[in-house]
Amino acid sequence: MVKFLTFLINGVSLGSVYAIIALGYTMVYGIAKMLNFAHGDVIMVGSYMCFFAISSYHMNPVAGVLLAMVVCTLLGMVIERLAYKPLRQAPSLAVLITAIGVSYFLQNGAQLLWGSNNKMFPAFLKGDAFSFLGGELKVSVTTVVNVVVCVVVMLALTWFTGKTKMGKAMRACSEDKGAAQLMGINVDTTISMTFAIGSALAAVAGVLYMSSYPILVPTTGSMPGIKAFTAAVFGGIGSIPGALLGGLLLGVIEIFAGGYINTQLQNAIVFAVLIVVLLVKPTGLLGKQIREKV
Numbered sequence: 001m002v003k004f005l006t007f008l009i010n011g012v013s014l015g016s017v018y019a020i021i022a023l024g025y026t027m028v029y030g031i032a033k034m035l036n037f038a039h040g041d042v043i044m045v046g047s048y049m050c051f052f053a054i055s056s057y058h059m060n061p062v063a064g065v066l067l068a069m070v071v072c073t074l075l076g077m078v079i080e081r082l083a084y085k086p087l088r089q090a091p092s093l094a095v096l097i098t099a100i101g102v103s104y105f106l107q108n109g110a111q112l113l114w115g116s117n118n119k120m121f122p123a124f125l126k127g128d129a130f131s132f133l134g135g136e137l138k139v140s141v142t143t144v145v146n147v148v149v150c151v152v153v154m155l156a157l158t159w160f161t162g163k164t165k166m167g168k169a170m171r172a173c174s175e176d177k178g179a180a181q182l183m184g185i186n187v188d189t190t191i192s193m194t195f196a197i198g199s200a201l202a203a204v205a206g207v208l209y210m211s212s213y214p215i216l217v218p219t220t221g222s223m224p225g226i227k228a229f230t231a232a233v234f235g236g237i238g239s240i241p242g243a244l245l246g247g248l249l250l251g252v253i254e255i256f257a258g259g260y261i262n263t264q265l266q267n268a269i270v271f272a273v274l275i276v277v278l279l280v281k282p283t284g285l286l287g288k289q290i291r292e293k294v
Contacts, residue, residue, distance in 0.1 A: 007259045013147060019246070021231075022232040022235070023198065030239075039228075045071065050065055050203075053068070071203070073200045077195055084099075114218070146212075234250060235247070235249075235286055253273055
């Protein structure tokens with residue numbers, strides 16, 4: 001029982017990080033109808049920013065996270081403006097290839113700037129683990145922080161999209177960009193703001209991921225990015241609740257597969273579950289079938 005609960009808690013913790021990353025994918029797809037495969041590498045850049053802020057400049061960890069968020073926000077807006085905006089009317093394949101190109105550009109740029117050697121991310125989430133069931137079940141501070149941050153981010157994003165002017169503009173662009181533009185909404189600004197928010201969340205998720213898996217290299221963001229994209233598709237890409245559900249389920253499945261079956265097969269099992277879900281429900285668990293008028 002304790003082993004099961006430990007795996008479940010660890011899975012929810014990892015899934016919370018995947019959910020935050022998946023929000024970037026699902027927001028961009030929901031509004032711009034494109035897949036930003038460079039999103040995982042924005043996570044890597046944010047992790048490096050926080051790493052150098054804490055290790056080299058001895059900044060407070062909170063200040064390091066804020067610096068990473070600012071840098072990633074600007075990076076996301078620059079990527080959107082230079083790489084994606086000129087392709088607004090281009091075929092989706094051209095946008096996809098560009099996204100892959102941006103991803104490799106960021107990875108190789110990081111390798112040139114910071115080297116390819118492994119860097120050990122500083123452990124800043126310190127403290128005694130919380131004990132339950134007479135001390136048999138222990139929950140680390142990192143796990144608690146991951147879940148709390150995920151809940152706060154989801155609530156804040158739900159409020160933002162439902163109550164603010166920019167959030168309502170994002171929802172309008174998601175429904176119909178042409179109609180939104182006729183109603184006076186600046187679609188380009190809205191899409192740019194979406195990239196900014198998604199990239200800021202990527203920085204937060206990168207730091208949380210590094211607190212659990214502290215080895216930092218230029219390709220650090222690749223696998224979490226792919227898994228978070230999988231989580232977004234799993235839950236229903238374009239849906240914020242779907243990103244949360246998909247991320248949590250993906251994290252739990254990954255931890256249980258590694259704990260009860262084989263750590264070398266856990267990634268294969270995760271993607272196999274995704275294939276089965278999409279065969280049964282192609283739009284994802286919370287995705288909606290969109291009917292196009294002819």
